[in-house]
Structure formats: C-alpha cells, structure tokens
Amino acid sequence: xxxxxxxxxxxxxxxxxxxxxxxxxxxxxxxxxxxxxxxxxxxxxxxxxxxxxxxxxxxxxxxxxxxxxxxxxxxxxxxxxxxxxxxxxxxxxxxxxxxxxxxxxxxxxxxxxxxxxxxxxxxxxxxxxxxxxxxxxxxxxxxxxxxxxxxxxxxxxxxxxxxxxxxxxxxxxxxxxxxxxxxxxxxxxxxxxxxxxxxxxxxxxxxxxxxxxxxxxxxxxxxxxxxxxxxxxxxxxxxxxxxxxxxxxxxxxxxxxxxxxxxxxxxxxxxxxxxxxxxxxxxxxxxxxxxxxxxxxxxxxxxxxxxxxxxxxxxxxxxxxxxxxxxxxxxxxxxxxxxxxxxxxxxxxxxxxxxxxxxx
Amino acid sequence: xxxxxxxxxxxxxxxxxxxxxxxxxxxxxxxxxxxxxxxxxxxxxxxxxxxxxxxxxxxxxxxxxxxxxxxxxxxxxxxxxxxxxxxxxxxxxxxxxxxxxxxxxxxxxxxxxxxxxxxxxxxxxxxxxxxxxxxxxxxxxxxxxxxxxxxxxxxxxxxxxxxxxxxxxxxxxxxxxxxxxxxxxxxxxxxxxxxxxxxxxxxxxxxxxxxxxxxxxxxxxxxxxxxxxxxxxxxxxxxxxxxxxxxxxxxxxxxxxxxxxx
Numbered sequence: 001x002x003x004x005x006x007x008x009x010x011x012x013x014x015x016x017x018x019x020x021x022x023x024x025x026x027x028x029x030x031x032x033x034x035x036x037x038x039x040x041x042x043x044x045x046x047x048x049x050x051x052x053x054x055x056x057x058x059x060x061x062x063x064x065x066x067x068x069x070x071x072x073x074x075x076x077x078x079x080x081x082x083x084x085x086x087x088x089x090x091x092x093x094x095x096x097x098x099x100x101x102x103x104x105x106x107x108x109x110x111x112x113x114x115x116x117x118x119x120x121x122x123x124x125x126x127x128x129x130x131x132x133x134x135x136x137x138x139x140x141x142x143x144x145x146x147x148x149x150x151x152x153x154x155x156x157x158x159x160x161x162x163x164x165x166x167x168x169x170x171x172x173x174x175x176x177x178x179x180x181x182x183x184x185x186x187x188x189x190x191x192x193x194x195x196x197x198x199x200x201x202x203x204x205x206x207x208x209x210x211x212x213x214x215x216x217x218x219x220x221x222x223x224x225x226x227x228x229x230x231x232x233x234x235x236x237x238x239x240x241x242x243x244x245x246x247x248x249x250x251x252x253x254x255x256x257x258x259x260x261x262x263x264x265x266x267x268x269x270x271x272x273x274x275x276x277x278x279x280x281x282x283x284x285x286x287x288x289x290x291x292x293x294x295x296x297x298x299x300x301x302x303x304x305x306x307x308x309x310x311x312x313x314x315x316x317x318x319x320x321x322x323x324x325x326x327x328x329x330x331x332x333x334x335x336x337x338x339x340x341x342x343x344x345x346x347x348x349x350x351x352x353x354x355x356x357x358x359x360x
Numbered sequence: 361x362x363x364x365x366x367x368x369x370x371x372x373x374x375x376x377x378x379x380x381x382x383x384x385x386x387x388x389x390x391x392x393x394x395x396x397x398x399x400x401x402x403x404x405x406x407x408x409x410x411x412x413x414x415x416x417x418x419x420x421x422x423x424x425x426x427x428x429x430x431x432x433x434x435x436x437x438x439x440x441x442x443x444x445x446x447x448x449x450x451x452x453x454x455x456x457x458x459x460x461x462x463x464x465x466x467x468x469x470x471x472x473x474x475x476x477x478x479x480x481x482x483x484x485x486x487x488x489x490x491x492x493x494x495x496x497x498x499x500x501x502x503x504x505x506x507x508x509x510x511x512x513x514x515x516x517x518x519x520x521x522x523x524x525x526x527x528x529x530x531x532x533x534x535x536x537x538x539x540x541x542x543x544x545x546x547x548x549x550x551x552x553x554x555x556x557x558x559x560x561x562x563x564x565x566x567x568x569x570x571x572x573x574x575x576x577x578x579x580x581x582x583x584x585x586x587x588x589x590x591x592x593x594x595x596x597x598x599x600x601x602x603x604x605x606x607x608x609x610x611x612x613x614x615x616x617x618x619x620x621x622x
Contacts, residue, residue, distance in 0.1 A: 023456055052453045057479035061446040063477070064439065068447030069454050071437045072417070074451070094440050163513055193455070204435035204451075206414045215429045217420075217438035 003119075003184045009149040009175040010035035012182045013079075015103060016150035018045045020157050021188040022103075023074035024052035026065035028084060030119040030174040033107035036079045049190055059084040063091030063104070068099040071216040073196040073203035075157045081173070081247045083114060084121050092166055093132030096233070097218030102158030104138075105169045110341040118175035118341020121263060124318035127170045130212065135230055136355035137237045138168045139244065140291040142262040146180035154185065159244065161200070163236055170291060170313065174264040174343065211242035237293075246289035247298055249276070255284030257357055258302055259349070260323050262288050262311040269312055271346035276353065283353060291319070308332040308357035312349055317340060332357055336341035370443065380408040384433045390497075391592025395583030396424060396517055398550040399492060400431055403461070406567055407434065417451055418514040419444040421473075423465035424498040425580050442473025445480035448487045460487040467497045470506040470532040477532065484541025484575040488566040491533065491578060494585040497602060502588035506530040514588070529607065530580040533580045537614040541573030545614040549582050549605075551597045582608050 007015065014036045017025060027037040039054060045051035052069075056062035062078045080088060084107045095102050096194035098205035106127065110120035127140045139159050139234035141152045152169050157168075168184040197205055197346045207213040220226040247318075251273050252258070261269040266287040276283045286302060288295045303309065308331055317335035324333050382404040384386040390396045413434055420428040422441035429436035430522050437443040439447050444462035452460045467476050469491050477489070496514055507529050511520040521529075537545040544566055545579065548559040559581060566577035582604050586596035614618045 024450060026450065031542055052450075054449070054453065056446065057475055060443065061449075063478065064443035064446035065450035067439075067443075068437065068450035070417075071447075072451055072454055074454050084549045091443070092438055098438075204417050204437055205455065206417060207433070207435045213429075213433055214435045215438070216436070217429065219426060220436055 003185055004303065005182050006179055007146060007181050008177060009143070009146045009171065010037055010107065011039045012146045013149040013153050013169070014039040015043070015184060016153035018043065018049060018051055019185055019187045020131060020154040021049070021075060021190045022051055022077055022157070022191055023314070024069045024076045026054050026056050026062040026063070026078050028056050028059045028080065030059075030061050030081045030084045032109060032176050033079050033081045033105065035176070036105065037355065038087070044160070044260065049187070050191070059087040059104070060091065062292075063088040066102045066104070066344050067095055067098070067100060070095065070102045070118055071098070071204050073200040073205065075103075075161075075190075077105070077153070079107065081107045081109045082111050082120070085123060085126065089132035091125075092138070093134055093136060094218050095166040096132075096136035096138070097134060098216050098313070099164040100166065100216065101157070101164055102166045103156045103160055103169070104166060105171060108170065108172040111118065116341040117173065119264060119314060119343060120341055121172055121265060121314040121317070122318070122339065123170065123293065124313065124315060127168050128294070128322075137292050138166050139293075140168045142169050142170050142289060143175055144263050144266045144287065145177065146178065147180045150184060151176060151183050154188075159351055165236060170263070173341070174262055177293060186258050197269040199264075202277050241293040243294045244290055245295050245297070245327060247295040248286070248287040249287060249298070250285040252284035253284065255282055255302070255305065256307045257281065257283040257353060258308050258309045259283060259285045259312055259353070260288070260299065260309055260319065262291060265312050265314055265344070268344060268346055269349060272349040272353075275346055276350045279350070281350070281353070281358065294322045294326070295324070299323060299326035300328065303327040303331055306331065308334075310353050310357050311335045312344065313337045314343065362454065380405045382408040382413050382433050384431055386430050389427055390424065393584065393596065394424075395494070395550045395581065396492060398556060398560075399490065399583070400428065402550070402556060403463075403563055404432055405411045406563045407459070410567060412459050412567070415457070416461070418460040419447050419460075421464040421468040423468050424427060425463055425465060425492065426499065428463050442468050442471070442526070443476055444468070445473065445476040445485070445489065448459045449480050449483070449485050452485055452487045453619065456573065458569055461490060462487070463490045464492070465490070465498070466493045466505045466507040466580070468494065470530050474532070477536065478539070481536045481539060481576045481578065482539045482541045484543070486570055486573045487568060487576065489576065489578040491580040492583050493580055493608065494583045495587070496585045496588040498585045498588050502585075503554060506532070507608075509603060526594050531608070533578065536578055537619060541575050542578065542614055543617050544569055544577040546612045547580040547582060547608060547610050549600075549610055551584065551600065580608070582610065
C-alpha cells in the first residue's frame, strides 16, 4: 500500500534521508531550511535506524563533519540556505578534491549578502560552476515538488557514491516551505561497517593487516600528479554528462517557442504554457532536472524546432548562459527573471515571452 | 673493522630498540631538531603497544604536519585548515568504538580552528586532540601565531610581538580546561628523555580514556621551531625552557574531569 503523507519539502527530505539509510546529518539553523534539522531531531532517528544527527557550531563545522563521515564510507548529509552554503564552499571543494560522496541541500533564498528569506534561484552559478576553489563540479539536482525533495535524497546518495563526488540538491524557499502530498518510499537498511568496507575499499575505518593504509586527502604537491588527478576528475564529470542528464518536457511536440525553467519556476511555467496556448501561442517547457550535467543536447535539438527560447529564472539571468551555449546562436534566446524573493506570476511570464521573444 | 662491529650490533640478540611498525619507513620531512618527529613516534608507539592500529583513525591538519599521514602507518584523513575537530566529531560519533585523534599545530587549532576546537571540547566528544605548540607558523615560513610570546620576533612581527597592536598570546589549553566536556587536559614537552616518557604516559592515558567515553582529552606538546625561531636546535630547546615554559607551564591542567589545583 502506498504511504501518502502531507509534508513540507524540508520535512519530506528529512524523512526521506532517514529512509534512504543515511548514517548521519549535520546541520546549522538558517531560514528557510531549519525544518530539516528540527524534523530530524523530533524523529529521533538514532532510535529508528541508528542515524547520527547533530547540530553543529557552524555551517563550516557541519560540512567538515560530512567530510569525516564520508571518508569512512558513510551516507552523510547537510543542508543550509544561501549564506550558509557560501560558508560550506571550502568544505565542498575539499570533498570534491578528495573524491568523497556527500549530500548537500541548498534551500535557496535571495541574495547577495544576508539578502532575504524568500525563495530565489540566484545560487545557480555557485552550484553549477564550482562555488569553491579549484576545477571541480557538483552533480546538481533541482527538485520542483515536495515529492522530488524526498526522491532526490535517495537518488542523491546513490549518485554521490556512484561517482565518489558531492551531490547538491538545489531547491528554494518555496519548495522547502510548501506542503504537498508525498509518497514515501519504504525504509532502506543502513549498511553495516562490513558491507561498507566490502563495497568501498577506499574508506578510512582502520588499517587492517590485509591492506595498506587508506588516506583521504586533497593535497598533491607534485604538479604532474596533481594534473593527473585533475584529469581523473574531469573524466568523471564527462561520464556524468554522458550518463546522468535528466530533464522533463511539457507540450514540446508542436511547440514554436520554448520556456526553459528549473525548480519552482518550472511549476509556474507549466501554468504559463496553458495561458499562452489559450491565446494561440504554441509554447512548450523544458525543465532541466540535473543542472550539472546540463541537458544541452535536448535544448540544441529543440532549438532546430522552435523560433525562440525564454529562460525563466528567479535571478538576474544565470542558467540562460548555459541555454545560449547549448543553442549556439541560431535562434533568439532571452531571460526573464524576478529577484529578491519575488516569485513571478504565470501571466507576466507570458507577457515576457511576447515582448522579449515573439515581438522582439 | 667498522663493518664487523656494525654486523655485531645489528644481531637480533643485541637489539635494544626498534622503530615501531606503526610508523612508515618514509624519511620525516621535519627540520632536524623539531619535536614533531618525536611526537609522531610516541603516539604511534602507544597505538602499537595497545594493539589498536586497525582501530585507529587520525586526522592531519594544515601546517608542518599536513603530511603526517605519510609517516603514520594508520588510516588517516587530511583536514581543511582548523577543521580537524569537526571531522573527528563525525568519525567518533559514527564509529564510537574506534580510536580517533587529531594532530594539530597552534595556527590550526588556536587561530583558524578556534570555533571547532572549543565546541568539540565543550560537547565532550570522545576523541583525543594532540596540540603541538611551537609559537609560530612553521610551514608558511615563520609568521606570528596565536601562541607567539609577547616580544617574540617572527616574519609578521619583525620588531617583536607588540601585544597592544597585535593582541595577546592565547592560552587555549587553559581555556579548554574550563569547559565541562574536557576530561583530561595536560601540557607536556618532548625535548628530553624524561619529558618524552611523561608525554608518552599522557598519550596512553588519553587513548585509554576513549574506551570509557568520558569526554575529550587534549594533550598540548610545547615544542621548538628552530628554523622559524632562527636558532640551532640546542639554542631553541634552551630558549623554549627559558621563555616558553614560564608562559606555558608544563604539567596536568585537568585530570579525571577536575581542574588541578596549583
């Protein structure tokens, strides 16, 4: 029987993390994502599955706790919102450099600086282009429903271990705070230490006589060796681009125009598609589910079919750069966005399509 | 003649000392005369004597001992600057039966990592912190540290540490000892055989305390940095005794959760 619950996005991902067999969660309060830590504390996951939950002294400590647990092969998660995610960037870079799996949730709010606590998508660049120092990529998932907040906790852990790479769930204050129906998957058992050691031979769980010691580090002082390491990382990102691209299309079969939007903005654009079609404008919607790897090929393909593309984002125009790169300049591509925590209305998106793409 | 003597010496029945297998054969990268090598050795010897190599995970810092994992023959992680206690917190909570330690210098532990140090100690995490205090940033070339003495010359306090302008040295070990989560806090040295023996006893005590999960143990080792101090090893040890020890007095600060009355 299906287990249906009515939950906030932040609660759904917390519950899903327990069920996905997470070994630990380390967090620090910040609006609009504090419910993740609150829910976990109230659920007593140490009694349910033995999962460790700890409120750290800072976002910096929390991401380094993720590093420690991940290096022992554990499924470890942290969450925060934009200013806190900035603080985690050092640790995220170390995770990527040391090739450690870890799940990081950003319930994005408006910025820069302390900004606002309302929803935003202004951390797209930070999530997809690096964020911290050095040449690295995160695998970035963009949920657009409470259901996906839950599902991506599980998927995120799987991908993080598949690639030994940190995974970011780039959500926003709207998905985190809104309540929706969510179907919960059944409890998955946490791996035992024996299973972890068998599955992940690189873990630092103690050097046994049958193997050399395991070292987790991102320090490679020899430039030639560091470059070889960089090439290995780049190969991994290329593999992700070949195997992990995820997207969804709405009404694209006969579309003459296209919206590209992710997360909560994609939900709003579905309504905009309906409104536009009532007015006789044949517009479709492409929703990237993975922001890295970005669904460039499908956008390139649709660019041969449509007359123009509007990238709709709650920011000043970030994903639009990746859309333009995918299109390659043959058709008109523009951006429409609201900032500062303002959520765009469906009709103003249709008006923007008319003004910026159709009429322009 | 010399060869015959050497051959006689290396006979097994004449063996009086052997390097522990819990140290690797890699040549230490530390300057001759530095205390790091001795500190590494006695910690690894204790792990060997307790028979817990397969249950011990160490965290290396950023600083001179950033490459500690090259010399310590155990599973190790390399931490971002100052963050070792956060990493150790997660490891110990996820694997409570394992022996977990951090090995940190003064810049790592008492400047950039102050928050992680204080909070791990205050939570009473059940791991051990080894804190090597030589009053200077060795790896980056001798800059002022949080523990640099008043008046002490470094490359960023070239006329001596002016406490009015640069602030006072931080006695973080005394500070940590005040916290309820700190169970065993001691300050030792490794520049003489007698100090080495005392420090080794402290290391053993700290590791044994991890079994009873009573709180954090922190062992400060006041050490020299002859390169950074611009002295010979012998001069540096004398200077350490005359200047560092009066400011950072050796001995137990907190034992069995109780502050030691002076």
